[in-house]
Each structure stands twice: as C-alpha cells, then as structure tokens.
Amino acid sequence: FKPAPAKNGKGTYTILMPPPNVTGKLHMGHALDHTVQDVLVRFKRMQGFETLWVPGQDHAGIATQAKVEEKIFKEEGKTKHDLGREEFLKRVWAWKEEHGDHIIEQIKKLGDSCDWDYFTFTMDEIPHKAVNKFFVDMYNEGLIYQDNYIINWDPKLQSAISDAEVDHEEVQGNFYHIHYKVKDSNALLEVATTRPETLFGDTAVAVNPNDDRFEHLIGKKAIVPICNREVTIVADTHVDMEKGTGCLKVTPGHDFNDYEIGKRHELEIMNILNKDGTLNDNAEAVKGLTAKEARKKTVELLEELGQLVKVEAHTHQVGHSQRSGEIVEPMVSKQWFLNTKEMADTSVKEVENGNMTFFPKGWENTYFSYQKNPRPWCISRQLWWGHQIPVYECAECGHQWASEETPHVCPTCDSTAFKQDSDVLDTWFSSGLFPLNTLGWPDEEAMKEKGFDKFYPTSTLVTGFDIIFFWVARMMMMCNKATGKSPFDHVYIHAIVRDKDGVKMSKSLGNVIDPLDIISKYGCDALRFTLAVSSGYNRNINLDPEKVEGYRNFVNKVWNAFRFIYPYLENANDKGFEVDDLHHHERWILAELNDVTKKVTESFEEYRFDDGCNAIYAFVYDKFCSWFIELSKGILNSENQNLKAQRANVFKHCFKEIMKLLHPVTPFISEEIWGYLKTEDEDLLISQEYPVYKEELNFSEDVYNMERFIEITSSIRNLRSQANIKPKEEIEVRFFTDDEELAKYFFKSRGYFKELARVKSGKIKDKSIERPTKSIMRATPHTEIFVPLEGVIDIHEYIEKLNNDLKKAEKEFEKVEKKLKNPKFIENAPDEVVEEVKGKAQGFEEKMKSIQNSLEGLS
C-alpha cells in the first residue's frame, strides 16, 4: 500500500481520505466513499503511478466532547466544570485511546489500500503546528480578528456555531400583530412578529422610507409594550412594504437583519438572553423563562394590555443546530472571525480557470453559490476539546498577541501573568489544513520525510456533496492561502446512499443497512462491485440488498469459471501465443478483451465507475463465459495437444487480464485467483501493470463473424424452443444465404453449431433453392434458418409469430424507406449515414421477403 517509484513515465497520484470522526461508526456512505477511492488508487497504482492514499481521523470537537461529557455525567454524576479543563481533557484523550480505533478497524474490512504510516489524527503534533502557524499568520495579517458580532448561538452546547452548521427547518408558528404606541401621538403602529418575546430587546421600530402610511412618524418615538421603553422610529429600505404590516420591530441583539439595520442607524444592542437561552434581567417581566415560555407569557401580558391585535398561523423557516438539534439563537457575542473574502475569491477563480475541476461538473454551481458572498467565518467555539486558540493576553499590560509556541513571557512587558484565550477552534479549521498537515506541513523535516513536494497538490478528492462547503471550499481557501496552490486537481462528488425506496437511511426510521452485515452475508467484493457499478455522475444510490446479491452471484460466476478452467491450465506452456497461429475464436476473444480494456480504462479515468464495471461484467459474463468457454470445450477435451496447449495459453492470458481489470473493484477474489495463475517471478496482483489497449489485437473481421455466429446460434435455439425440441435431441438445420463469405464461415463453424445448438447436420444453400416443407423458419437480414418440424407445434401460434416478426420488419423498413424517399435527407445527411440507411433498408427488405415466402408456403 506504500507508494512505489513511478513506472512507464507516470507521475504521482495522491488521494486524501476524508477523515472519519473518532466518534464515528462505519456506514454505507463510508463504504461508497472508500470503495471509489480504493478503486482509483488500485487502478492508478497498477497503471504505474507513484500512488499514495492518506488515511486520517478527525477529532470532531463537538461530537466527541458531548459524548465524553455524557459518559462522565452518567457514570460519576459530574459535569466537566466539576473536573476542570485539564482533567476533562485527560478523560477525552483516554476515551479516544480506548474507542478511537473502532471505526479504523471497521474501515480495514473494506479492503482499503491506504498507507497507514501516513495516518494523521487532526490533534497530532503536526496538525497542531499547522493550525497554529496558519492562525498566527492570519492574525498577523489582520484576517483573523476578534469582534462583537451577531452569531448563531447553540443554547444546548453553549457555544457559537458557524453559519454552515445551521439547518433551516420549516416550523409551524404564529404571526403576532402587536400595537406599539407612538409618543406624543394617538397613532398606533401595528407590528408583526413571529417572536414577540424579543420585544424586550427592541431598540427601534423600522418602516420603509417610501411608505407614505408611516412617513409622518419617522423620527418620532415608539413605546415598546410591557417594558415601556422609548425607541426611535427609523426609515430603512430593508423593510418590505408588502410583508407583514410594513412595520418592523428592530431587535439588533437577536436577529441578523435587525443587527444590520442597527448598524446602519447606530442603534443600541441589547442582549436579553443568558447563555442557556433563557431570558435575562433585561427582560424583567419574563426573566428566567425559556424562549418558548417567555413567548407565551409575553403574549398573555400583551393581551392584558390590549395591545395584541391578532394572531395568525404562519409557517416559517427556523434555524436549528446541526449538532444538537436545538433552535439556534442569534446573539451578539465576542468571537474570533476569519475574513474569507479574498480566499473565497481565489478558490472560485481556481475552479473557473480550470486549475481544479469538479466531476460531475454540475457541482461547481453549488460550490460557487457558497462562496460568492462570504460572510466572516466564526471560528471560535466555547468548547474544551479542540485546538485552543493561540492568542495570549497579558494581565499586566493588556497586550494581546498570537504565538505558534507557548510563550514564556509577555513580549512587551516581560510579565508572566498572561493567559491563553480559552476558546478552541472550529473543527473545520484543522480539517481545512488536512492536505497540508498530512504531508508534514509546516514542519520542514516532516515535509521532506513525507514527500510534500512530490505529493502536494494531491490528485483527486472523493467526497459527498454535503461537505462541499464545510470541507472542500475550506481546504481550497486555506491551502491556497498557505501555499498558493489548490490542494487537488479533481474533486469527484459521489452519490448519497439511500435505502431501496430512495429514503435517506436513519436510525429512527430503522432503514439503515450496515456495510458489515452486507459484507458478512455477501462478501466485500460483492458490496464493492455493487457500489462501484452504481457510481457515475448520479446523485442518489438506492441500495437494495438484492442488488448486492446479484453482484455476489457475478463474483461467484467468476470463481466458477476459474474453477472450470483451472484443470486445463496444466496444458499451458507459458510461451504465450503467436498472433499468426491464433484460432479465429481466440482472435475474437482477444479483440473483445482489448475493447473492454479500453472502455474500462477510459471510464475509470473520468470517474464513470458504472460504465467501467458494466463493461467488465458484460464481457466476463456474456462474451467470456457464455461463448468463449462454451466454444472451447471441444478443443479442451480433444486429443490435439497443440490446440489444447494454445487454447490453455489463451485462457490463461485472458484470465490473468480479467483479474487485472477486476482487481481495483474486487481485490479479494482477483488476488486469490491470481495466486493460482501467476508465474514464480510474478509478484502480487496489486502490483501488476494494468492492461493496455493494443491496436494490433483489434481483429474486427473475427468480431464481425462472431456476431453472425451468435445471431444464428441463438436463432436455432429459439426455433428449438418454439418446437419444444428436447435439449439433448440433435436436429437437422438448413441455412439459406446469398452471402458467400458468410456461407463459408458457417461451413467452417459447423462443428460449433453442433456443440452449441445440437445441430446434427446442416446444409448451406443460396436463396434460389427451394425451401423445405414441414419446417419452421426464422429470418435474419442475411440468412434464413429452417428446422424440420419434429415435435408438435401449434401451427396458428407459429403463423402468428411469423406475422409478428413480419410486422416488426415492415415497421423498421418503412421507417428507413421514408427517409430514403425524402430528397432532403439524401441531400443533407452525410453520405455515410445515407449508405448505412440504404444497407439497413436492404436487410429489412430481405427479411420481409423471407418471412412472406414462408407464410405463403403455409397457407
């Protein structure tokens, strides 16, 4: 799994594994994500690239801290504050040591061929250094700053969270219409709000400056009900005259819009909430209540005062914390921010100018939409588990500075009485540097050792669309800022795995499919093949275990095919084969193998795993097993040692190539079978060279003939089935064709018709000869096939069948004939298309004639 020097003039190929959380448990999403990556890595490795797949793990600030807090409270009845920061962190590390490996062990069951020596935990020393370096650089550039700003507050976690961590969900609420009195006037302002309890934090009422209903009141004072505070009536264009009552209460401390209005009008910001989301002293009348309780109480008080005009039902979007599920409270608070304006610009440009490409391309839009209007990223979290913010403040002189290393004294006054900021950084701040820190950045020695210059920028990032902003965009921004280069060339966004009905899997719905269960039931290769064959440029994969079963059967088919061939391989002499000596069936299968090689390679290179896997499946199942093996049985069981040896050589060659083609997708079975096929000086399959398309193996004439052979054989079988002829019974068949070349080929293939369709004897004549009676027939565009009527068949049914065939042929004929009669078609269509259509018309006509003749003979 370690990078080996590149071969065949190839370069390096690097993938970073999206690091699973320490608290994580393996799910289908991982299985898909890792299957795709492992397919790519094994494919590129075999192609000769110096290939590195870097695994890692994320410390997952909030999730981990919450888990450990819960455990301690359950077992000891203590909170983290009872233990203190230092002791609590010790406990988290202990938990991590004990349980952190769980998901890693699960991942290994998927067959990931990543280099575990590169394993990086986001709280390791190097990532810590990276975080500190990046932070300090940004701090010194002024891009990281501390500010009082309105942020999303999670009252349950009691921490700020970023905009991206807020999900808006539809909630059934009410529109409360409230009367605000106007000072020195009898006028009443009707204000509509969904959150009456925030009126305690109102510091203005706003109307649109162009709204003549309220024009005369602008600049006057309104009186906030219950607390009777006087606030100014301001004019602001943000107010929508059509919406609500056209009159807006302004709560700059607890609403993002109002905050902006407040800034424009220099309004006072009033905080009415405690950290746990309850109302504080500033809302005397509802103090200590939760927001929900306070809302009820406020409405009651308003009713008593006669200032509640009406209540209307209203559905609206309310922000919920992705982490805790709690309703998020906008709150003004002192936090650390990263100004991402320029970084976002750069990361957008990098995609626009093609330095980084999305597959499928459509995801660009999503990526852009997140970054066109970036707001400052709130990076501080009021948690303990994570990278503590490397900013220090001196108690003596008040100096604040950022430092990569823990300082000994204050740089301005030499005092030792300084304190580090107690907040930690958003987990994504360290994940955003993952492409750098996994390769040793910023430690020069580590960078050298890990080959930073060789492996950075990485090649492909494989992930789901849900973290395009969280992770992809942040890596683009931060890594570009740090190095001037985008962290990857390609981003492949794969689908989301859903249940068979297209419903997202969730614990509560009980529709979760556990990859480990699937593996133990059907095998890892079957799961991998299913996921790969389901992955292209699609957005959803509806995973039905029956589908996995189907591909398990395919893996089994491969095994059985090998089991059949294996004993014959002792005839092989490992000399390979001379192209000139090849039997036409051998040329055919080699040409087909050559084709599928090309198709698979091209498909994998553009992340069309569906196309690639389908191509292998069809080749192995239909071409190789159904036809080549069947066609070979005669030779394999014959006494002709030369032919047997050559066929064994071809078999061995094909099977080895098939194992190589399959290896990226089904590494287990292919490596196992390879063990029986390889020569002594050949190494493991994983390090073999991937098959390459060769022009000289493109035997198109043999492919053309074989297609005819298959067509005729199937037709004979069809007739047999129609006449209820016993499978073992041998029959006489007569062919009529005017194509001399074809006739020769059929004659040459007579032995194979016998083996595959139980044809006892067959005469090949041209169409001028009288057709046999007491027979049933089938027509192709070039050949008529007659089988004597042996069993009992329903003559009416047979006539109906012929009529059906005739109708089909007529329909097809009419279609092409219509084209040919259209002078504009002849004039405008390319010559080759016209020729093609002419050929088809002729073929259909022949077929029609054949069937008509036969029908006439029957009547």
Next chain:
RNA sequence: GGGCGUUUAGCUCAGCUGGGAGAGCGCUACCCUUACAAGGUAGAUGUCGGCGGUUCGAUCCCGUCAACGCCCACCA
C-alpha cells in the same frame, strides 16, 4: 423568495458532440446439459412527463407547462 436538479421497460438507472430505444434486477416458458440452479436457454414489456419550435431527421438542441426532489436565503 432565489437557484439547481430529476422525469426513459414493473423497479433502479445508463444513453457521449442529434441518424435504427439499452443494462441490471424482476417477470414468463422450458431445462439438474459433463464450471456454475447463487445456474442455463429462450421470451415479453417503452405515446423516452405534456405541448410547441429548430432540423432532412429530436430521448438528445431551444421555448413553455406540469409533477417530484434538493440546496441556498435574515425566524417581520
């Protein structure tokens, strides 16, 4: 409110720059045929969401309508 996507066989989906509609699963019939019944052989099934346009020709390009889904947005 803004944006994006999807609509093709019973189900899940593929159809690249326009030129005779495909796969897997499922279904039907017959078969323990000497690798494979987790199999074999044969077979049935589509107004390519509706309407209009461009074109010699449209599943594919343009317009429009409809249904479904997703994302973003400051909770009046």
